Amino acid sequence: MEKQGVRGPEPRPLTGNILDVTSFVSHSTSKDMDSIHHDIVPRLLPHYIAWFFPSKYNREIKSLKMEVERLLMEIIQSRKDCVEIGGRSSSYGNDLLGMLLNEMQKKKGNGSFSLNLQLIMDECKTFFFAGHETTALLLTWTVMLLASNPSWQEKVRAEVKQVCNGETPSVDHLPKLTVLNMVINESLRLYPPATLLPRMAFEDFKLGDLHIPKGLSIWIPVLAIHHSEELWGKDANEFNPDRFASKSFAPGRHFIPFAAGPRNCIGQTFAMMEAKIILAMLISSFSFTISDSYRHAPVIVLTIKPKYGVQVCMKPINP
Numbered sequence: 001m002e003k004q005g006v007r008g009p010e011p012r013p014l015t016g017n018i019l020d021v022t023s024f025v026s027h028s029t030s031k032d033m034d035s036i037h038h039d040i041v042p043r044l045l046p047h048y049i050a051w052f053f054p055s056k057y058n059r060e061i062k063s064l065k066m067e068v069e070r071l072l073m074e075i076i077q078s079r080k081d082c083v084e085i086g087g088r089s090s091s092y093g094n095d096l097l098g099m100l101l102n103e104m105q106k107k108k109g110n111g112s113f114s115l116n117l118q119l120i121m122d123e124c125k126t127f128f129f130a131g132h133e134t135t136a137l138l139l140t141w142t143v144m145l146l147a148s149n150p151s152w153q154e155k156v157r158a159e160v161k162q163v164c165n166g167e168t169p170s171v172d173h174l175p176k177l178t179v180l181n182m183v184i185n186e187s188l189r190l191y192p193p194a195t196l197l198p199r200m201a202f203e204d205f206k207l208g209d210l211h212i213p214k215g216l217s218i219w220i221p222v223l224a225i226h227h228s229e230e231l232w233g234k235d236a237n238e239f240n241p242d243r244f245a246s247k248s249f250a251p252g253r254h255f256i257p258f259a260a261g262p263r264n265c266i267g268q269t270f271a272m273m274e275a276k277i278i279l280a281m282l283i284s285s286f287s288f289t290i291s292d293s294y295r296h297a298p299v300i301v302l303t304i305k306p307k308y309g310v311q312v313c314m315k316p317i318n319p
């Protein structure tokens, strides 16, 4: 990790978190199904009971759920009104919600699987949940890394200046922002927003020396894989975007921030495009350093978040 100009505590590797994750995974794959059930069911039972208990917390969750559904229903209804009442439009729109509503209308009454409003609302919730915090965290950690590594910040700024030439970044510019792409990949490697991928074995199979029985839950430890010295070398815990410059680098094997295979992230290209545009705009308008009040404390609560936030000092750059 470069140290020039870094104020406040130096970002530290994530060893503690990685060990926790690894030990959980090896624990859960080395036991047979029966003992796992014996272990896990008693541990989870209080949580199930707590879930249905009408506590203040549970009442708040339910009321927030209703509020989200009410807001979504309002948006859906206004789209429907445009087409069905006013005849102001022949389509529900060309965004995701519009496409789902158009599909629901087409399939109505033809006997095949049809979408209903509840399913559409659930899809909207999935996309919001899957797409919002993950992208926000990618931006947060990348800003922290750039603020702590001024020479990489300069390299990205010079590239954006040369490629975009003062224009707002467009779809034509994005493939040319290769240094920015390397920095984003390195940020996703060090701080993958989705730290674990839960899977379940649908049939018995062998994984190396391990026998995996049908029905076993397997948690793929993304964070541990991304920090493995065996896979990434001695500097696995350091910020070194250059590792992504190599042509021999094979995405999808050791680098899985968006998972891999048929259930990988459907929003991957969108998220990368969004991140590149936002970071390119930010870096061409501001220079930033990490604040003295920043405390490096990544915590894992499904995603990996900075416990005390990321405070940076921003200075406008005169064009």
Ligand code: HEM
Binding pocket: 126, 127, 130, 131, 132, 134, 135, 138, 192, 193, 194, 197, 198, 256, 257, 258, 259, 262, 263, 264, 265, 266, 267, 268, 270, 271
């Ligand atoms: C940096 C940003 C993002 C990261 C790191 C990320 C990561 C992931 C990962 C790891 C999965 C697989 C989860 C699993 O298999 O257990 C996933 C699935 C998914 N993501 Fe993303 N995601 C990001 C942004 C987005 C965005 C912007 C959207 C939507 C606009 C999105 C929508 C989805 C959806 C719908 C799925 C479920 C796909 C399926 O099950 O077939 N994600 N994401």
